[in-house]
Amino acid sequence: MSGTFYTAGKIVRQSLPLLMLLVLLEIIAGQFLNTSEKILGMSSVLMLIPVVNGVGGNIGSILGARITSGLHVGYIEPKLKDRNLRKNLLLSLVLGGSVFLIMGIIIFVITRIMHFETDISIWRLLIIFLASGAILITVLCFICVASALYTYRKGLDPDNIVTPIVTSVGDFIGITSIMVMTLLIGI
Amino acid sequence: MKFWAMFRQSFVVLILCGIGGILAGTVLGNMTESLRDVPGLIVLIPAIIGMKGNIFTTMGSRLGSAVHMGLITPEKIFNKEMAENVKGTMILAVLMSFITGVFASLSSYLLSLTGVVPSPNFLAIMIISIVATFITSIVLIAFTVCIVYVAFKKGLDPDNITGPTLATLGDFIALLGIFAISGAAIYVLDAVGVGL
Numbered sequence: 001m002s003g004t005f006y007t008a009g010k011i012v013r014q015s016l017p018l019l020m021l022l023v024l025l026e027i028i029a030g031q032f033l034n035t036s037e038k039i040l041g042m043s044s045v046l047m048l049i050p051v052v053n054g055v056g057g058n059i060g061s062i063l064g065a066r067i068t069s070g071l072h073v074g075y076i077e078p079k080l081k082d083r084n085l086r087k088n089l090l091l092s093l094v095l096g097g098s099v100f101l102i103m104g105i106i107i108f109v110i111t112r113i114m115h116f117e118t119d120i121s122i123w124r125l126l127i128i129f130l131a132s133g134a135i136l137i138t139v140l141c142f143i144c145v146a147s148a149l150y151t152y153r154k155g156l157d158p159d160n161i162v163t164p165i166v167t168s169v170g171d172f173i174g175i176t177s178i179m180v181m182t183l184l185i186g187i
Numbered sequence: 188m189k190f191w192a193m194f195r196q197s198f199v200v201l202i203l204c205g206i207g208g209i210l211a212g213t214v215l216g217n218m219t220e221s222l223r224d225v226p227g228l229i230v231l232i233p234a235i236i237g238m239k240g241n242i243f244t245t246m247g248s249r250l251g252s253a254v255h256m257g258l259i260t261p262e263k264i265f266n267k268e269m270a271e272n273v274k275g276t277m278i279l280a281v282l283m284s285f286i287t288g289v290f291a292s293l294s295s296y297l298l299s300l301t302g303v304v305p306s307p308n309f310l311a312i313m314i315i316s317i318v319a320t321f322i323t324s325i326v327l328i329a330f331t332v333c334i335v336y337v338a339f340k341k342g343l344d345p346d347n348i349t350g351p352t353l354a355t356l357g358d359f360i361a362l363l364g365i366f367a368i369s370g371a372a373i374y375v376l377d378a379v380g381v382g383l
Contacts, residue, residue, distance in 0.1 A: 035304055
């Protein structure tokens with residue numbers, strides 16, 4: 001024993017099982033992409049993936065952190081009807097909607113100024129982006145609330161569980177919605 | 188806290204993270220050639236980016252807690268606690284890169300039997316997963332430690348800085364690593380005559 005508070009062994013043992021489970025979700029998301037040779041060749045659709053997943057995952061993490069802190073401090077009660085819980089949920093939905101709109105405008109401006117050739121029309125690309133963002137944010141916020149309440153009621157510390165779950169599930173939903181939207185309107 | 192105050196606080200960070208996402212997206216958008224040359228490579232991408240997020244944000248938050256608990260102090264930032272954290276993170280990253288490579292190529296192989304995906308290149312996928320993760324992990328560990336150090340020197344709470352910074356630049360660094368290593372792997376495997 002090294003006599004330190006943190007030990008490499010403890011860090012690995014506590015993280016590895018959850019990481020292995022979550023990487024499977026990411027692999028399934030990757031396999032979805034793997035089935036469509038068309039999408040793998042579409043630069044501008046691929047470009048959307050890190051943006052949608054990054055912003056979605058962060059909105060979920062912020063909501064998760066707020067709810068779990070609220071539960072710990074006691075200003076949120078672990079039930080769906082709680083007023084502060086609903087306020088935080090609404091905040092995340094409004095936040096998500098606004099950030100995706102602004103990012104859509106930024107993507108539009110960048111492609112116009114830099115004269116990027118998009119493989120599909122910029123309008124279709126923006127519709128894919130905004131629609132997948134809307135689906136992701138809505139589903140993810142509800143998953144976030146559900147997993148925070150569930151882990152808290154089970155007596156587990158939601159801090160260790162909610163963020164990893166929300167980001168990995170978020171990647172999965174983000175990629176799936178981009179794929180579905182692209183197949184629906186992009187090609 | 189007031190609704191709009193909460194909104195403003197998160198809004199700027201999220202826009203920055205979105206711009207980081209565009210940077211990362213530009214790298215991914217330029218990878219179509221590698222994605223075509225190495226069947227199954229795409230499967231690694233969400234997995235490596237996702238794992239990077241999970242491994243390094245937890246490292247960042249542990250270091251933040253260590254600062255708050257006084258285990259790491261400005262005079263002794265590179266002490267035993269830091270060493271254990273770096274070691275633990277590196278072991279996790281290496282183990283996960285191996286597991287990710289195995290899961291990715293095995294699932295691709297099984298699915299290719301049904302014909303829905305192309306049959307994967309085991310060797311290329313294992314090499315890219317392990318080498319790309321190893322190199323980007325070293326960069327990201329150095330990056331995370333630097334953020335904690337700088338936040339510390341400036342008197343800021345590392346908890347508020349590591350998360351957003353990693354969210355903004357982490358995906359970009361990870362994708363750049365995969366981009367460079369997959370390009371190099373294709374070149375080397377081609378040169379030694381292992382068919383792709």
